[in-house]
Amino acid sequence: MWSRQRGRLKPLCCGVEELRCRRREREAALRKARREQQLVSKRLLRDEALEEAEEGCVAMIFGEAEIQQFLRLAQRGTEEKEREGALVSLRRGLQRPETQQTFIRLEGSIRTLVGLLTSNQALLQLEAARCLHELSHSEQSAVVEACLPATSYLLTYLSGHSSDFISPHLTVLEALGYALSQLLQAKEAPEKIIPSVLGSTLPQHMLQLLQPGPKLNLGVAVEFAWCLHYIICSQVNNALLITQGALSTLGLLLLDLAGAVQRTEDAGLELLACPVFRCLSNLLTEAAAEAVGGQLQLRDERVVAALFILLQFLLQKQPSLLPEGLWLLNNLTANSPSFCTSLLSLDLIEPLLHLLSVSNVVSVLVLTVLCNVAEKGPAYCQRLWPGPLLSSLLDTLAFSDTEVVGQSLELLQLLFLYQPGAAQAFLQQSGLQALQRHEEVAQLQDRVHALQQTALHG
Amino acid sequence: MQLPPALHARLAGAPGSAEPLPVERDPAARTAPFRFAPRPVRFPREHDFFEEGDVQRHLYLQDVLTQVGGAPERPRVPEFTCQVAGCCQVFDALEDYEHHYHTLHRNVCSFCKRAFPSGHLLDTHILEWHDSLFQILAERQDMYQCLVEGCTEKFRTSRDRKEHLVMRHLYPVDFRFDKPRKSRGPVMPGAAEQVLAEAPGDDGVPSEVDAMEVCSEHVEPPPAPAGERRAYSHREMELVSFSCPRTVAQNLA
Numbered sequence: 001m002w003s004r005q006r007g008r009l010k011p012l013c014c015g016v017e018e019l020r021c022r023r024r025e026r027e028a029a030l031r032k033a034r035r036e037q038q039l040v041s042k043r044l045l046r047d048e049a050l051e052e053a054e055e056g057c058v059a060m061i062f063g064e065a066e067i068q069q070f071l072r073l074a075q076r077g078t079e080e081k082e083r084e085g086a087l088v089s090l091r092r093g094l095q096r097p098e099t100q101q102t103f104i105r106l107e108g109s110i111r112t113l114v115g116l117l118t119s120n121q122a123l124l125q126l127e128a129a130r131c132l133h134e135l136s137h138s139e140q141s142a143v144v145e146a147c148l149p150a151t152s153y154l155l156t157y158l159s160g161h162s163s164d165f166i167s168p169h170l171t172v173l174e175a176l177g178y179a180l181s182q183l184l185q186a187k188e189a190p191e192k193i194i195p196s197v198l199g200s201t202l203p204q205h206m207l208q209l210l211q212p213g214p215k216l217n218l219g220v221a222v223e224f225a226w227c228l229h230y231i232i233c234s235q236v237n238n239a240l241l242i243t244q245g246a247l248s249t250l251g252l253l254l255l256d257l258a259g260a261v262q263r264t265e266d267a268g269l270e271l272l273a274c275p276v277f278r279c280l281s282n283l284l285t286e287a288a289a290e291a292v293g294g295q296l297q298l299r300d301e302r303v304v305a306a307l308f309i310l311l312q313f314l315l316q317k318q319p320s321l322l323p324e325g326l327w328l329l330n331n332l333t334a335n336s337p338s339f340c341t342s343l344l345s346l347d348l349i350e351p352l353l354h355l356l357s358v359s360n361v362v363s364v365l366v367l368t369v370l371c372n373v374a375e376k377g378p379a380y381c382q383r384l385w386p387g388p389l390l391s392s393l394l395d396t397l398a399f400s401d402t403e404v405v406g407q408s409l410e411l412l413q414l415l416f417l418y419q420p421g422a423a424q425a426f427l428q429q430s431g432l433q434a435l436q437r438h439e440e441v442a443q444l445q446d447r448v449h450a451l452q453q454t455a456l457h458g
Numbered sequence: 459m460q461l462p463p464a465l466h467a468r469l470a471g472a473p474g475s476a477e478p479l480p481v482e483r484d485p486a487a488r489t490a491p492f493r494f495a496p497r498p499v500r501f502p503r504e505h506d507f508f509e510e511g512d513v514q515r516h517l518y519l520q521d522v523l524t525q526v527g528g529a530p531e532r533p534r535v536p537e538f539t540c541q542v543a544g545c546c547q548v549f550d551a552l553e554d555y556e557h558h559y560h561t562l563h564r565n566v567c568s569f570c571k572r573a574f575p576s577g578h579l580l581d582t583h584i585l586e587w588h589d590s591l592f593q594i595l596a597e598r599q600d601m602y603q604c605l606v607e608g609c610t611e612k613f614r615t616s617r618d619r620k621e622h623l624v625m626r627h628l629y630p631v632d633f634r635f636d637k638p639r640k641s642r643g644p645v646m647p648g649a650a651e652q653v654l655a656e657a658p659g660d661d662g663v664p665s666e667v668d669a670m671e672v673c674s675e676h677v678e679p680p681p682a683p684a685g686e687r688r689a690y691s692h693r694e695m696e697l698v699s700f701s702c703p704r705t706v707a708q709n710l711a
Contacts (some may be wrong), residue, residue, distance in 0.1 A: 026520065030513045035506075104646040178519075232501040258469055271518055272512040278501075285500040293510065305469045312459045320510040327499060327507070334496040337478035345476050354459045372496045377482035411480050411495040417484055446491035 007284045062093040066425035067103055071103040071112045080123065087116070087127035094134035097143075103135070104146040111375045117172060134389040136179035141192065144183050148196060170217050173209070177223025184230035194236045203231075203241060207249045212256030218268060221253070225275035232282045247289060249299045250280050258306035261313045270318045274308055284331040290321065301342040308348055311355070319358060326355075328364035333372040340373045345382040349373075353392045367407035369394065374414040381418035389415075390425055397434040402443050409447040416454050423455045430456060577603065586616075 062070075071094075073086035093099040103109050116128035135147050178204075183193055197203065206224045210216075228246070232238055255277055261269055280298075283289055289297055311325045333339045343349060352370070356363050370389075373380050396408040415422040435452055438444045459692040488495060501507050540547045542563045565580040566573045569588045574580040582603060584591050595601055600612040602619040606627050 023517070026517060027513055030516050033508060034509050034512055048609055209673070230503065233501065235500075235502070255469065262466065262469075270519075271515070274514065278508070278511070281498075282500055285498045299475045302469055302471070302473060305465050308461060308465060309469065312461055315459050318514065319513070323507065323509055324528070327501075331498040334498045337481050338475045341476040341478045346465060346468060348465075351461055352460050371494050372617045375483065375494065375496055376485060377480070378549070379479040379482065395623075409493055414487060414494070417487055431495050 060093050061098045081279050091131045100138050100143045110150050112323050125172050129172045131423045132179050136182040141188050174219040181226045190234040198237050212252050222271050229275040229278045232279050238286045242288045251298050251303050255306045258309040277328045281328045281331045323361050329369050363404045371411050378418040385419050
């Protein structure tokens with residue numbers, strides 16, 4: 001089903017350029033869908049991928065008797081092909097909401113499915129996982145909720161087998177993670193689904209599956225990281241997750257990712273980096289993220305090192321994900337003198353400045369992080385000076401984007417305040433002229449004038 | 459974006475945090491019109507900030523799920539088949555497919571459909587097989603070019619050329635090129651070079667049958683043994699003397 005081999009694609013029946021073009025079209029369609037709040041995996045993926053593949057095959061509505069028959073065959077059929085076939089037929093039927101309803105109301109149906117999922121027959125497991133996958137796609141919340149109790153059990157079962165990870169297990173695990181991520185995206189998830197998830201052993205299992213180490217499987221980790229993201233950004237009870245060690249697990253995973261990125265050219269690591277950034281960043285905003293004394297629970301400066309290695313990787317591989325990485329950097333440094341000091345002592349200011357030309361969003365974030373450092377006082381500004389910072393600021397003052405310029409002005413003010421000689425150097429490098437062009441801009445004028453005054457009169 | 463070399467060492471080093479520099483804020487810092495205050499930012503699920511990452515996630519899922527949603531009547535094939543007419547090779551990795559395609563389908567003679575491992579060999583084949591002028595010229599002068607790129611030797615007959623390949627370039631004597639093997643024995647180890655057709659009764663005059671066949675051997679892929687993950691035959695790799703598929707794919711990329 002899912003595979004970590006990136007090579008598993010459709011047959012190449014067209015050239016590379018055409019593939020690129022199609023991908024751009026798909027991206028545009030997805031963006032549009034998201035803006036219209038239609039980007040729910042289930043609907044879109046069904047519409048495009050599955051419908052296309054099943055063109056001309058109309059799924060049947062099965063009644064109770066038929067479903068029972070399929071389940072019976074699957075469980076007790078004599079030939080493997082026959083058992084597999086029964087599940088395939090069932091799966092097709094489960095594309096219809098009527099069949100889904102019937103299925104969940106049938107006593108023991110989910111239990112049977114779970115049994116098949118945990119059997120030791122790989123092909124049956126996979127087909128059963130596909131059935132679960134269909135159910136998790138359901139638009140009907142009742143169906144989706146019916147699957148939930150199964151998930152906990154499944155995770156227990158599968159985690160229990162982690163010592164002998166064989167391929168079908170991993171595939172089923174990945175499928176399970178995906179199915180769960182669908183459930184968690186449901187409209188009613190924050191009220192109905194997430195509280196039950198948080199009340200179960202699921203979070204602990206999920207965190208276990210995200211532990212770095214030799215047993216970490218990328219495909220599985222990606223699915224469960226996204227699950228965690230949907231839970232966290234719904235903000236139901238993040239404090240609980242923190243007590244279960246989410247911050248520390250995710251921090252270690254970030255380190256592991258940075259290590260992996262250095263070792264291989266493996267495509268796909270950004271698929272894991274993205275949800276990890278999101279989970280960490282959002283968790284860091286929780287009050288519980290701070291232990292006694294106002295210090296962050298997450299304190300290891302290797303996290304900063306890892307983040308920069310990942311930023312460099314993203315710059316090459318997927319620059320559109322840079323803002324998410326920088327968002328994490330902001331949340332790490334905002335209230336942490338320690339992390340700000342790390343940025344300085346690890347010589348990361350210059351690499352940060354290199355990102356200033358990527359995009360306006362990225363520039364604003366970079367400048368914000370620099371402000372986080374500078375606002376902590378003279379000891380910090382001293383370490384920002386002299387260096388390339390001033391010329392970078394003069395560059396950003398030439399941007400037309402108001403937010404970029406605004407953030408540059410804030411940083412300048414901090415430098416003028418805390419670093420003797422900064423204003424002088426600014427004047428000498430034609431800083432006043434750089435400021436002048438923004439004198440008439442409504443959002444900027446006051447700050448421009450204030451800086452001009454400071455520069456000239458101290 | 460150049461990272462300081464010590465950074466990688468730091469990542470591999472011990473956990474720890476920097477001793478923070480002293481914090482000393484001046485109240486003038488946050489005075490109007492300036493308003494910067496450091497703060498961790500939180501984004502809810504639907505926020506626009508997540509658009510890009512969500513799109514990438516969905517692209518990935520779309521790619522993956524086209525495998526899952528296959529029509530049930532067909533046998534489930536996680537692998538895919540080469541789309542070229544008459545080729546039934548099966549793959550489960552893109553790199554292998556690329557290698558296969560470049561090896562067997564890319565340099566194809568449009569006249570007779572034989573496939574060649576390289577453009578050079580294809581050109582030579584077309585010249586010797588499908589160019590009538592070649593036949594005429596070959597009666598008078600040495601036209602059979604050595605197959606090894608960079609070697610400028612030319613020969614009167616394909617047999618002479620073969621001898622040269624064997625003596626000079628150490629080609630195995632009993633190599634065959636293209637023609638389906640009469641015996642279905644396994645390919646000899648080290649039989650990685652191109653094969654020359656043995657033309658019995660070659661009297662120096664090239665005929666349709668005797669003309670050198672500059673073709674790669676198109677071997678019927680053996681049925682993959684049960685449990686073997688790769689449905690792709692290693693033999694084909696050996697035939698075109700590449701060391702490993704990944705290298706080839708990279709070279710041909």
